[in-house]
Amino acid sequence: MVMDRMSFFATLFKVYENPEMGMLLLYFTIFALSVIVYRLGFAKKLPILQNIVIYSVLAFGCTVLTFLGAFLPVAEGLVIATLVLGVYKIRLKQSQKTEKQA
Numbered sequence: 001m002v003m004d005r006m007s008f009f010a011t012l013f014k015v016y017e018n019p020e021m022g023m024l025l026l027y028f029t030i031f032a033l034s035v036i037v038y039r040l041g042f043a044k045k046l047p048i049l050q051n052i053v054i055y056s057v058l059a060f061g062c063t064v065l066t067f068l069g070a071f072l073p074v075a076e077g078l079v080i081a082t083l084v085l086g087v088y089k090i091r092l093k094q095s096q097k098t099e100k101q102a
């Protein structure tokens with residue numbers, strides 16, 4: 001059965017029952033998680049036009065990732081990346097705070 005081979009998020013959004021809405025929800029999930037990963041790990045202060053270009057390319061890339069994300073754990077990997085980068089940022093701020101006090 002096709003449902004057995006789908007990723008967790010594809011099954012959660014019921015892509016097999018309602019493909020249009022399910023893929024749209026999967027796209028927005030992957031895009032939101034990609035933006036969070038980008039902001040946590042790679043974002044720098046840039047002019048607004050460069051930010052628009054970056055997010056446009058990111059939105060286009062997420063379109064491709066959405067098709068792959070139906071059967072591969074793309075969104076799940078982005079969740080893990082978000083957690084790892086979030087923990088890293090928290091530890092980095094704690095380390096910087098400790099250095100300032102010493």
